[in-house]
Amino acid sequence: MTAYNLKKSELINIIQGLKTFNPPKIRYEQYITDAITTADIFFHIGFEQQDLENRIVLDLGCGTGNLTVAAALMGADHVIGLDVDPDALAICKENVKSLELDTKVSCIQADLQKEDLREIISRSWRSDDWGEFSPETIVTVTNPPFGVKVRGADTIFLKQALKVSSVVYSLHLAHPKGRDFLNQKISQLGARVDLIFPLSLVLKHTYHFHSKKQKRVTADLYRILPLTE
Numbered sequence: 208m209t210a211y212n213l214k215k216s217e218l219i220n221i222i223q224g225l226k227t228f229n230p231p232k233i234r235y236e237q238y239i240t241d242a243i244t245t246a247d248i249f250f251h252i253g254f255e256q257q258d259l260e261n262r263i264v265l266d267l268g269c270g271t272g273n274l275t276v277a278a279a280l281m282g283a284d285h286v287i288g289l290d291v292d293p294d295a296l297a298i299c300k301e302n303v304k305s306l307e308l309d310t311k312v313s314c315i316q317a318d319l320q321k322e323d324l325r326e327i328i329s330r331s332w333r334s335d336d337w338g339e340f341s342p343e344t345i346v347t348v349t350n351p352p353f354g355v356k357v358r359g360a361d362t363i364f365l366k367q368a369l370k371v372s373s374v375v376y377s378l379h380l381a382h383p384k385g386r387d388f389l390n391q392k393i394s395q396l397g398a399r400v401d402l403i404f405p406l407s408l409v410l411k412h413t414y415h416f417h418s419k420k421q422k423r424v425t426a427d428l429y430r431i432l433p434l435t436e
């Protein structure tokens with residue numbers, strides 16, 4: 208299945224059928240991107256932005272692999288899913304295997320708070336298949352932790368992503384102050400916001416302190432470009 212023969216409804220069904228965190232770990236702020244939002248994101252990135260074909264997609268904080276699987280099905284050359292949590296990665300690998308995407312997806316365990324992403328990527332880079340390492344080839348997609356448990360975790364993900372990518376897509380809850388803050392952070396990181404794609408995210412009851420079965424929240428997908436001299 209490629210971007211050219213997969214309907215949005217089919218992608219949604221596939222993502223809905225994936226296994227998810229069991230149980231989610233609050234210290235890593237684990238929650239999944241719902242299937243409809245995942246499909247909206249990848250139809251935007253793949254068709255409107257043309258950012259999947261001939262690209263290696265890096266999914267930072269891939270969790271159980273919703274975004275990783277969608278990128279692989281929507282036409283990325285290869286997808287690297289990276290997460291700190293070996294339990295989440297084991298489920299991600301199961302999901303990848305069940306869809307026979309093993310040859311298109313690699314899973315890496317690493318802590319973005321502790322390790323340099325350039326080093327992580329250079330030791331996993333397959334030059335024989337992908338050519339010399341170049342940020343030009345890499346598009347990063349991330350739904351980072353909100354930064355509630357580890358302050359500034361979302362900014363660390365962005366900083367790391369910008370070291371190795373030509374384009375970064377990052378998902379954040381939408382509110383005007385958040386937009387100002389992120390715009391400022393992104394320019395401090397030597398990059399600029401190219402566009403903001405508004406989304407409506409469904410947050411399912413994940414932790415004991417969530418009072419509702421599910422909640423709809425507005426979110427922004429940022430397309431971020433490093434500044435070139």
Ligand SMILES: C[S@@+](CC[C@H](N)C(=O)[O-])C[C@H]1O[C@@H](n2cnc3c(N)ncnc32)[C@H](O)[C@@H]1O
Nearest residue numbers: 235238239240268269270290291318319320350
């Ligand atoms: C909000 S979840 C997103 C999961 C998945 N990408 C999705 O959208 O459905 C954030 C993910 O970041 C991972 N994470 C948290 N801290 C991390 C770190 N320091 N290094 C790498 N991954 C981390 C968590 O384990 C979790 O899977």
